[in-house]
Amino acid sequence: MIYLPYNIIVLIKQILDIDQMKTNPSTGEPITEGVPMRIENLSKNAIEAAVRIKEKSGGKVTGIIFGGEQSSSAMKEAYAIGVDDGIVIKGYKGKNPSVTAKVLSDKIKTLPYDMVILGNQSADTYTGLLPGKLSSLLNVPLLGNAVSIEPGEKEVKVTRVLEDHNVILKGNFPVIISVSQEINEPRLPAVLQIIKAGKREIKMETASIQDSSSIKVLSDKAPKSERKKEVYEEPEKAIPVLTRVIKEAML
């Protein structure tokens, strides 16, 4: 095993841009057509964390996306941020974290690594199951919900945030680290950097296992919102209304 510079694997998820998603007003179902894809925000934090470690100590960052043909655009962006090597595994159908964990862990096993860094959950399904499942499949400890990562010679120190206090954890390499959003402010590559990065090769592979989903979506309708959406442009008029509403709510 090599220490300093580190071999880092970063797991990247590409999702529908949920901020741009609308729901069908009559059925309440999400309209996914025409919604662009983007890198999940926490994956950006994970990439940024990995790239910062590399920039400081040297090493190599390998990005893996379990996705589809369209995921190469996300990998280009990851390259532009500083990922060195990219692997896209096609065949992602979503929904089943067990399948995702299996596919990813099979791939990870073939690569040298000190750290696997990923977001602690993703904004489309919010299962938060992947880090734990990977840990069990790889038999590698998980240091979860990290807000800082300080790799040393043989071990890594991770600060994890709990509701009212921080916990500092240490683990010997290799480890899996899931990051929370507060860990950093992901950089935004310039368009030109993304284009430049786009010239680099991306390894495209196909997942060996099929998603035999044991999970069924029962409903994905938007909850009925009772929002009235009143807009006040003059603070003088808005403040009395606001205070009244807050008072009523407190009763």
Next chain:
Amino acid sequence: MAAGIVSPTLVFIPELELIILYVTSFSAAIFVLYWWYRSYSRLGISITAILDYIRKNWKAMISQALSYGAFHKKTVRNTYAGVMHLLIFYGMLILFISTSLIALSHDILKPLFHFGILTGTFYLNFEVWANTGGLMLMAGLCMALYRRLAKKIKLESVFDDYILISGLLILSIEGFFLGALKIALFRNGFDIYRYIEWYLSYIFPAGMNVNTAIQVYRELWLVHILTAFALAIYLPFSKFSHIVLSWTNVTIKKFHPRGELSTPFLLSEALETGNIDFTVGAKEVANLSTPMKIDSLACTNCGRCERACPAVLSGSDLDPRLVVQNVKAVVYNGKVEMVPGILSENAAWACTTCQACVEECPVLIDPHSFVIEARRNLVMENKISKEMGQYFNNLTNTQNPYGNSPSDRDALLKFGPKYDSSKEVLYWAGCMGAFDPRGKKIAETVMGLLTKAGVNFGILGSEEKCNGETARRMGEEGRFQELVMQNIDTFKRYNVKKIITACPHCYNTFKNEYPKFGFQAEIVHHSEFLAKLVDDGKLKVKKTNETVTLHDPCYLGRVNGEYDNTRFIVNSFGNLKEMEKSRQNSMCCGAGGGNYWYKVKSQDSISHLRMQQALDTKATKLAVACPFCNAMMDDASRSMDAQNKIEIKDVAELISENLEN
């Protein structure tokens, strides 16, 4: 011709001294010429390139050399400095010509061809001119000295300035005394035409010993020659180097629309050819373009840009004068990083791209272009704040700065029809018009007026995308060009021929920057379009006796030279009371160049300073013509508690309020 009128030859100046004169002036001339050539050759410009340039551009060069150089076209705007410059410049020019005439007549024509040209009436005229030239120079120098000593304005006065001014003063005094002594020696009646020296000559006693007089003359003459030589040698190292370098700069300047930033690459081409190995922006001074380096050499450190810059006035650490001066100081070595070597990161973002510095610079330097190059590099190095990152992200994801859903733009379709090829003009509401509550109101008003006047217009709704202006000025050329390509696609699809824009920034970018990417159309801002409707009687406005002041948006005014339409609108119903800073001297609201979207460190806020200027007019309304100015002024008036004193309205709203029916 009066007989016997002839310029006396200086027979009593021995040959040795004449040789000294010729050796010194000749070597000084060679030295200055060589220094001039080296100034440019050290930037990598070859002599053949210089000659080639002259061959191709000599006509423009002559006219520019005269208008900006000889006539100080921009300097004269400021009366004191203008008069001062013209006096010094023409004083020196006249003296140079008269000295050359003496040399020609006495040292070339007389010894070789035995005749002189300084005779008769011509000589009398010459005498008057020679003294006037000296007088002008002295007057100009005294003005320069007074300006510095009385500290009337903030000038970066260095020791250098004083050496020069006093050196030249001494030189002119020596000249006058030499002339006076010569008159005293010969006492020719016609010399009264040297009206200053004639009277000065009486300080030399009439019964003065001729030999002593000649001795004094010879010594003073030698001192005079050596002073001149010393000053000539000192020129390249002094502020007066600007006579040469600035004149060169204004002579060779290539003009382009002020509202157009340089295009470091063409994204469409790069995508097509796959060739993306170019640098964008300047990491180091060395990466600046050669014209920009030439620009920096011409800077006279006059401080005009600094005194006009809103970022300086607000107490941020940006100073356009220092930016240019810092570049100039290291331009040959070039190994200095733009940030933080030339300006700080904060300073780079503090520029509102208002172009007050560009307007002011008498020698046609564009100080703000240096800031843009620094920003371009910062963006390439991902050195941007969270807000800036959010801004760019929103542009990429939603093609508007707010990150709002693009389909929300369709809400405006309630107020105006969808554009199709049957429409005459496209009304471009812009992102503020689509998403900012106040901007939306203005867009509604404009569309209401257009409908009322029977204009056949349409809007694009969700097919509109940010035009990219701000991204470009924030240094993110790639995102700018992505948006440009998308918008041009739409324009071409609809065969758009004429656009009315709500925002001066959209206006400027469509008009001055889109052509480079293959789109040309007639672009008007709504102030121009509506002014025309009022003028044509299609919108009838009733007169009130309201006093209204007006804020010129930088991108209509200074950048595009449009000052009259907004004034016409205000005067159509009210009485315009100008602010102290108006028209080309108008002060930015503080929003431009992306500053609306992020915060920089400064002591005051630009918008508060501007608001105070508006309040000083005691007008009850402040007319604006840009949604960003509107928002900035509105914000300032809230925090300054001035809402009861002055109302902020777009010119379109003012028309609408005062419609006759």
